[in-house]
Amino acid sequence: MTDVRAAFRRFWPLTRGDRGGLLVIVGCVVASAFAETASILLFAHLTDTALRAGSLAAFWGPAGAWLGVAVLGAVVGYLGNSLAARTAERFVLRLRASVFRHVQGLPPHFFRRHRRGDLVERLTGDVEAIEQLVVSGVVGAVSAAFSAVFYACAALYLRWDLALLTFGLAPLFLLAARRFAGRVGTASRDERVADGALTSVVEESLGNVVLTQAYGRGADEERRLDREARAWMRASVRGARLGEMYAQSVEVVETLCVLAVIGAGVWEISAGRMTLGQLLAFAAFIGYLYPPVRSLGQLGLTLTAATAGAQRLGEILDAEPAVTDPVRPVPPWPVRGHLAVHGVSFRHPGSARPSLRDVGFTAGPGELVLVTGPSGAGKSTLATLLTRFYDPARGTITLDGVALPDLPLAFLRENVALLPQERLVLNGTVRENIGCGRPGASDAEIERAARDAAAHDFVTALPDGYDTLIAPGTAALSGGQLQRIAIARAMLRAAPVLILDEPTTGLDAVAARQVVRPLRRLMAGRTTIMITHDLTLAPDADRILVVDGGRLVESGTHHELLGLGGTYARLCHPLPEAVTEPARDPEQTMVLRW
Numbered sequence: 001m002t003d004v005r006a007a008f009r010r011f012w013p014l015t016r017g018d019r020g021g022l023l024v025i026v027g028c029v030v031a032s033a034f035a036e037t038a039s040i041l042l043f044a045h046l047t048d049t050a051l052r053a054g055s056l057a058a059f060w061g062p063a064g065a066w067l068g069v070a071v072l073g074a075v076v077g078y079l080g081n082s083l084a085a086r087t088a089e090r091f092v093l094r095l096r097a098s099v100f101r102h103v104q105g106l107p108p109h110f111f112r113r114h115r116r117g118d119l120v121e122r123l124t125g126d127v128e129a130i131e132q133l134v135v136s137g138v139v140g141a142v143s144a145a146f147s148a149v150f151y152a153c154a155a156l157y158l159r160w161d162l163a164l165l166t167f168g169l170a171p172l173f174l175l176a177a178r179r180f181a182g183r184v185g186t187a188s189r190d191e192r193v194a195d196g197a198l199t200s201v202v203e204e205s206l207g208n209v210v211l212t213q214a215y216g217r218g219a220d221e222e223r224r225l226d227r228e229a230r231a232w233m234r235a236s237v238r239g240a241r242l243g244e245m246y247a248q249s250v251e252v253v254e255t256l257c258v259l260a261v262i263g264a265g266v267w268e269i270s271a272g273r274m275t276l277g278q279l280l281a282f283a284a285f286i287g288y289l290y291p292p293v294r295s296l297g298q299l300g301l302t303l304t305a306a307t308a309g310a311q312r313l314g315e316i317l318d319a320e321p322a323v324t325d326p327v328r329p330v331p332p333w334p335v336r337g338h339l340a341v342h343g344v345s346f347r348h349p350g351s352a353r354p355s356l357r358d359v360g361f362t363a364g365p366g367e368l369v370l371v372t373g374p375s376g377a378g379k380s381t382l383a384t385l386l387t388r389f390y391d392p393a394r395g396t397i398t399l400d401g402v403a404l405p406d407l408p409l410a411f412l413r414e415n416v417a418l419l420p421q422e423r424l425v426l427n428g429t430v431r432e433n434i435g436c437g438r439p440g441a442s443d444a445e446i447e448r449a450a451r452d453a454a455a456h457d458f459v460t461a462l463p464d465g466y467d468t469l470i471a472p473g474t475a476a477l478s479g480g481q482l483q484r485i486a487i488a489r490a491m492l493r494a495a496p497v498l499i500l501d502e503p504t505t506g507l508d509a510v511a512a513r514q515v516v517r518p519l520r521r522l523m524a525g526r527t528t529i530m531i532t533h534d535l536t537l538a539p540d541a542d543r544i545l546v547v548d549g550g551r552l553v554e555s556g557t558h559h560e561l562l563g564l565g566g567t568y569a570r571l572c573h574p575l576p577e578a579v580t581e582p583a584r585d586p587e588q589t590m591v592l593r594w
């Protein structure tokens with residue numbers, strides 16, 4: 001129960017804006033219960049007057065009143081239920097948006113620790129479960145409580161002694177609910193976990209379908225799916241079985257109660273202390289009284305199950321973003337692009353070893369600083385610090401002399417554009433994929449960016465040109481073409497600082513050459529940090545930084561470093577298979593990889 005209360009307290013604030021609506025719903029629910037109570041009393045009256053006397057004259061009055069009450073009940077019932085449905089959906093909408101907003105700000109390691117399918121389940125199933133707790137739960141509890149109180153008062157009014165006998169049996173319902181609450185909570189949590197695991201397997205398998213087919217792993221994937229599907233089936237059958245056991249025990253308890261009341265009623269009628277109308281009305285009250293009492297018990301189970309969802313969602317909401325906006329941000333200014341990194345060290349969350357140690361360098365407008373080094377040296381880690389996905393543990397990074405944590409994140413990322421290693425594609429048209437670089441960009445600006453990125457020709461050759469739909473994983477574009485779309489996006493962003501993470505990785509020599517010219521155009525006049533194994537552009541670089549084991553081991557121009565005869569020189573030693581074609585064009589001078 002403490003868990004239910006804690007979960008309720010956590011999510012109740014999200015009903016702000018709908019509390020007036022909730023009050024109206026409660027009013028409707030109370031009026032509806034009141035109308036039902038009045039109907040039953042009118043039924044008793046009708047039985048004892050018109051029915052017993054066989055008088056049509058005595059029929060019209062109570063019949064008209066009954067019809068009026070029924071219409072009123074129907075109107076408030078309709079109003080209350082439709083408003084409740086709307087309020088519940090608005091709550092779900094708000095909760096999902098707030099969790100989604102929170103998730104979007106979480107650091108990269110959070111997404112590596114949680115399987116995507118499980119996150120999907122939390123954002124869908126668990127969000128709806130919490131609605132049951134906060135909105136439907138409150139409405140249901142108020143409705144059941146008021147109905148129970150009205151019917152109980154009416155029963156007391158009709159025959160207090162019989163009513164007390166009936167109430168004495170009511171705790172049996174609550175006892176049954178209590179017996180099942182714990183087990184239902186566990187089953188519900190297991191079911192959600194299994195649901196998340198199943199979605200994850202399906203998602204991962206579909207995402208890896210090429211690997212599956214190329215290596216004939218179909219049977220293994222089927223076994224994996226089967227294992228998770230069976231776990232889900234077991235959890236879901238256990239949940240259904242518990243629900244059914246509860247429902248059936250309640251049926252038995254209810255029959256017991258009804259029999260006790262009818263037995264007592266028969267006894268009273270035979271002794272002449274009760275009329276048939278009274279007994280029928282009393283039985284009707286009992287018939288009406290038990291469902292709300294039962295639903296109060298059932299509500300306990302629903303709340304326990306919803307609490308499992310609340311705990312899972314709480315785990316996400318308790319995850320902290322790695323970086324936050326400053327409390328007192330430095331006001332925006334026209335950024336020139338002076339980037340300075342001083343004595344930066346960083347260790348990834350959960351990692352034993354630091355990925356960067358005491359790294360320092362500067363880069364100014366129009367400069368190209370190339371960062372290279374072996375795999376695992378810490379190059380991409382540097383990109384995540386420059387774009388402030390994490391803050392360094394030691395040292396500082398400044399932009400035009402202002403420390404990155406003092407800048408609003410949105411301003412920083414407007415001015416420091418990242419071209420990540422993965423070629424990211426939005427689900428939308430080519431135009432939208434380029435246009436997201438600067439929301440509100442005109443078609444002419446998008447096309448100009450595409451021309452500068454050498455993308456215009458292949459885009460116009462697509463079946464629908466700029467309106468061709470592309471999607472992650474299904475894009476009918478080559479790696480080089482996707483990279484040129486990404487370059488066009490960055491062109492449009494026109495940020496003074498560019499972080500390029502392996503811009504030619506995964507491209508063959510021809511495709512790599514095709515992106516070099518657009519890249520040069522993109523970099524012109526900006527501060528560019530290019531992280532790469534591909535040294536095609538090394539002679540163009542104003543400075544080359546060689547990182548190894550998280551440390552900056554060499555720094556200088558291509559020629560200085562070659563002359564030094566150290567690590568860089570050894571790395572640049574042309575490998576026989578690395579030289580692909582005779583050089584005719586400056587872009588074709590070297591395609592060296594190591």
Ligand SMILES: Nc1ncnc2c1ncn2[C@@H]1O[C@H](COP(=O)(O)OP(=O)(O)OP(=O)(O)O)[C@@H](O)[C@H]1O
Nearest residue numbers: 109348349351355374375376377378379380381382
């Ligand atoms: N999320 C993470 N959690 C823990 N350790 C990490 C994480 N990401 C990277 N590392 C570690 O940090 C070190 C640097 O990794 P990083 O990805 O920056 O290297 P890199 O030079 O970019 O490598 P590559 O050239 O292969 O992309 C590596 O030892 C890596 O194992």
